[in-house]
Amino acid sequence: MDLSRRAAELDAADPIAHFRSLFEGSDSDLVYLDGNSLGRPLRAVRSRLDEFVTGAWGSGLIRSWDEEWMELPFAVGDRIGVLALGAAPGQTVVADSTSVMLYKLLRAAVDRQQALDPARCEIVVDEANFPTDRYLVEGIAAERGLDLRWLTPSPELSTEQVTAALGPRTAVVLLSHITYQSGQIADVAAITAAAHRAGALVLWDLCHSAGAVPIELDRWQVDLAVGCTYKYLNGGPGSPAFGYVAVRHQAALRQPLQGWMGHAEPFVMGPGYRPADGMRRFLTGTPPVLAMQPLIAFLDVFADAGIEAVRAKGVALTEFAIAISDELLAPLGVQVGSPRAAADRGNHVLLRHPRMREVTAALWQRDVIPDFREPDGLRIGLSPLSTSFAEVARGLSVVAELLTARLM
Ligand SMILES: *Cc1c(COP(=O)(O)O)cnc(C)c1O
Numbered sequence: 001m002d003l004s005r006r007a008a009e010l011d012a013a014d015p016i017a018h019f020r021s022l023f024e025g026s027d028s029d030l031v032y033l034d035g036n037s038l039g040r041p042l043r044a045v046r047s048r049l050d051e052f053v054t055g056a057w058g059s060g061l062i063r064s065w066d067e068e069w070m071e072l073p074f075a076v077g078d079r080i081g082v083l084a085l086g087a088a089p090g091q092t093v094v095a096d097s098t099s100v101m102l103y104k105l106l107r108a109a110v111d112r113q114q115a116l117d118p119a120r121c122e123i124v125v126d127e128a129n130f131p132t133d134r135y136l137v138e139g140i141a142a143e144r145g146l147d148l149r150w151l152t153p154s155p156e157l158s159t160e161q162v163t164a165a166l167g168p169r170t171a172v173v174l175l176s177h178i179t180y181q182s183g184q185i186a187d188v189a190a191i192t193a194a195a196h197r198a199g200a201l202v203l204w205d206l207c208h209s210a211g212a213v214p215i216e217l218d219r220w221q222v223d224l225a226v227g228c229t230y231k232y233l234n235g236g237p238g239s240p241a242f243g244y245v246a247v248r249h250q251a252a253l254r255q256p257l258q259g260w261m262g263h264a265e266p267f268v269m270g271p272g273y274r275p276a277d278g279m280r281r282f283l284t285g286t287p288p289v290l291a292m293q294p295l296i297a298f299l300d301v302f303a304d305a306g307i308e309a310v311r312a313k314g315v316a317l318t319e320f321a322i323a324i325s326d327e328l329l330a331p332l333g334v335q336v337g338s339p340r341a342a343a344d345r346g347n348h349v350l351l352r353h354p355r356m357r358e359v360t361a362a363l364w365q366r367d368v369i370p371d372f373r374e375p376d377g378l379r380i381g382l383s384p385l386s387t388s389f390a391e392v393a394r395g396l397s398v399v400a401e402l403l404t405a406r407l408m
Pocket of ligand 1: 097098099100130132133176180205207208228241
């Protein structure tokens with residue numbers, strides 16, 4: 001196939017192609033295949049920050065806390081919830097990093113389960129989960145004297161495997177909706193239902209799915225979820241995390257980082273911690289208002305496009321990448337390490353080859369930017385609003401060139 005022509009045809013037929021020009025750097029020749037680690041900035045961020053500095057911060061000063069900022073974690077959280085999570089308002093908050101939010105919600109959940117039934121002393125987690133998830137759960141288990149039940153994906157984690165691990169000892173299940181390596185999508189509804197039948201709670205990590213695939217937290221009866229906003233939600237480096245707690249659990253859960261912003265009356269500054277009602281109790285300290293500005297700008301763009309169109313293009317991009325890999329890269333020894341069925345796959349594709357570490361370094365030199373994941377994975381993240389089919393074609397052609405050069 002004539003790759004660049006195919007790519008040009010796909011770009012021409014893409015109903016959301018025009019969003020790409022809203023992103024900084026999209027007019028350069030650089031090929032960006034890592035939007036799932038750090039999304040590109042919107043051009044509109046520049047004016048938004050400028051207005052923020054002169055307006056709410058520079059002129060409003062401390063008054064802006066009363067007028068706007070105290071409610072921002074909930075206002076932005078609700079918007080993420082409605083646009084990207086299938087969550088009705090009042091259940092999503094923006095704060096902290098994903099790691100800290102995960103700690104708070106996981107501790108809250110295991111503490112609640114232990115209080116209801118001390119025999120529930122096990123946390124189910126899988127070995128392929130993201131490192132911060134694995135490290136945090138180890139820490140919580142040590143802190144609370146709990147056991148960890150590690151599941152080994154082979155090569156992917158199946159719903160049956162999770163279900164088989166559940167029982168009267170299970171307190172909480174901690175899993176990722178989309179795994180950071182292969183991009184496999186878990187069946188959240190089925191696993192959550194199985195956990196509930198066993199009396200367990202589930203915390204879902206949505207870092208690689210929020211803003212990429214449709215999510216229905218309320219409909220799937222999810223208990224708790226966390227995710228980050230700097231990947232497919234383009235919030236910028238270090239933009240804060242979101243946390244979701246189903247309304248039915250909020251009153252019964254207490255998180256361990258009892259700061260003043262989670263207090264029922266933060267400005268009374270009285271003795272003794274008393275958790276606020278609703279999602280406020282899951283806050284700890286001063287909300288990261290400045291760090292939310294690019295995210296707020298992105299949510300407007302995301303609302304225009306809609307998750308259905310974003311997902312449809314995500315599928316088309318990953319299908320295109322896999323087709324190129326089968327045609328150009330498979331003869332050079334590359335294997336697709338992601339699910340082949342689009343319905344089982346998020347917006348990134350893992351391409352495996354023993355030389356991928358060197359290939360990734362050479363790609364970065366040539367302004368083609370994917371990620372490398374141990375031990376042999378080239379991970380290409382395709383961010384539907386900012387990635388073009390032409391970028392995918394160009395990037396993978398350079399991979400083929402580099403692998404061919406190494407074979408000679
Ligand atoms: C990116 C990612 C994180 C990141 O956590 P931070 O605290 O924001 O660094 C956590 N979990 C998963 C699954 C991720 O993909």
